[in-house]
Amino acid sequence: xxxxxxVDKIVPTDGVPTGGGGGIVQIKYAxxxxxxxxxxxxxxxxxxxxxxxxSLAITPKFSTSKFLVxxxxxxxxxxxxGANTFRIYRDSTDITQTAANSDSRMGGTVFYNSNxxxxxxxxxxxxxxxPATTSAITYKVTGFTNTxxxxxxxLPGDSTWNTISTLTVMEVSA
Amino acid sequence: xxxxxxxxxxxxDGVPSGSFGGGIIQVRYAQRSTTLQLTAAGDILxxxxxxxxxxxxxxxxxxxxxxxxxxxxxxxxxxLRKTIGGVDSYPGGRYMMHSYSHPDQKGWMGFYxxxxxxxxxxxxxxxxxxxxxxxxxxxxxxxxxKAIGDGETNGAQLIMYEVSG
Numbered sequence: 001x002x003x004x005x006x007v008d009k010i011v012p013t014d015g016v017p018t019g020g021g022g023g024i025v026q027i028k029y030a031x032x033x034x035x036x037x038x039x040x041x042x043x044x045x046x047x048x049x050x051x052x053x054x055s056l057a058i059t060p061k062f063s064t065s066k067f068l069v070x071x072x073x074x075x076x077x078x079x080x081x082g083a084n085t086f087r088i089y090r091d092s093t094d095i096t097q098t099a100a101n102s103d104s105r106m107g108g109t110v111f112y113n114s115n116x117x118x119x120x121x122x123x124x125x126x127x128x129x130x131p132a133t134t135s136a137i138t139y140k141v142t143g144f145t146n147t148x149x150x151x152x153x154x155l156p157g158d159s160t161w162n163t164i165s166t167l168t169v170m171e172v173s174a
Numbered sequence: 175x176x177x178x179x180x181x182x183x184x185x186x187d188g189v190p191s192g193s194f195g196g197g198i199i200q201v202r203y204a205q206r207s208t209t210l211q212l213t214a215a216g217d218i219l220x221x222x223x224x225x226x227x228x229x230x231x232x233x234x235x236x237x238x239x240x241x242x243x244x245x246x247x248x249x250x251x252x253x254l255r256k257t258i259g260g261v262d263s264y265p266g267g268r269y270m271m272h273s274y275s276h277p278d279q280k281g282w283m284g285f286y287x288x289x290x291x292x293x294x295x296x297x298x299x300x301x302x303x304x305x306x307x308x309x310x311x312x313x314x315x316x317x318x319x320k321a322i323g324d325g326e327t328n329g330a331q332l333i334m335y336e337v338s339g
Contacts, residue, residue: 002182
């Protein structure tokens with residue numbers, strides 16, 4: 001027998017645990033199948049590039065809600081290209097790094113390639129955000145490399161074999 | 175104690191336009207605890223879920239840690255295969271993730287990805303994490319739960335959530 005619960009908030013009977021959340025009431029998801037190349041813009045290291053297709057707009061049901069933001073990136077750095085970093089922004093606010101540290105070589109998550117060859121691996125990051133608003137917000141992913149090129153969803157010398165990257169946002173009752 | 179039994183959880187005003195779903199109504203889990211050494215394409219871990227509703231989405235959370243050995247000159251890919259009634263498909267692509275480390279060093283890699291899939295009905299779905307070398311393996315290995323200096327035993331996990339659509 002089919003049954004359906006329509007509700008905007010799901011919490012344990014004793015309330016939401018301190019620092020945590022309750023049930024998930026809304027999910028949005030983006031998948032990037034195409035490729036992108038991010039060439040270093042050099043020093044000063046205060047720039048980042050939006051990763052196209054990894055942007056999601058969502059309207060919170062409550063200003064108390066928390067948002068579980070999960071990022072998974074397929075990427076590859078050219079030979080010895082150093083720090084490759086990723087950050088997640090809510091609108092213009094970097095939610096993965098304190099404002100005091102604007103050096104893009106220190107992103108929310110980093111893989112460092114000091115090898116005399118190229119290097120590729122998946123990069124992932126989760127953030128629990130508290131936007132404290134009921135207005136629409138947009139989460140997006142940015143990338144950076146301090147030298148050479150950072151490739152998204154592809155290898156440096158082979159554009160025929162593409163991986164994927166995803167961004168998932170879950171509204172958690174609180 | 176209180177208990178809620180339902181087959182669908184959505185926001186009071188319905189699932190917002192462009193949203194993939196509402197609440198989670200079922201969770202299934204599988205993990206691999208045994209050693210695996212691949213030198214060619216092969217399967218790593220499978221898990222099953224039977225959707226309760228045909229309009230649900232299945233969120234597949236893939237977590238794999240693996241080691242490429244010294245001498246690796248091959249790119250290794252990891253993909254997710256979906257099987258319903260013996261028919262295979264690849265909702266995230268056969269080459270969903272890849273890794274390539276320095277040939278002179280061992281490479282420990284984490285492969286994490288999330289796929290939102292259509293349930294497509296109420297038949298049992300089998301999801302399988304598979305890996306293989308791109309082209310020739312060049313005599314390299316892809317190892318799961320094969321310890322060198324540690325005792326990892328749960329290197330591959332699949333978490334499958336049925337999400338109200």
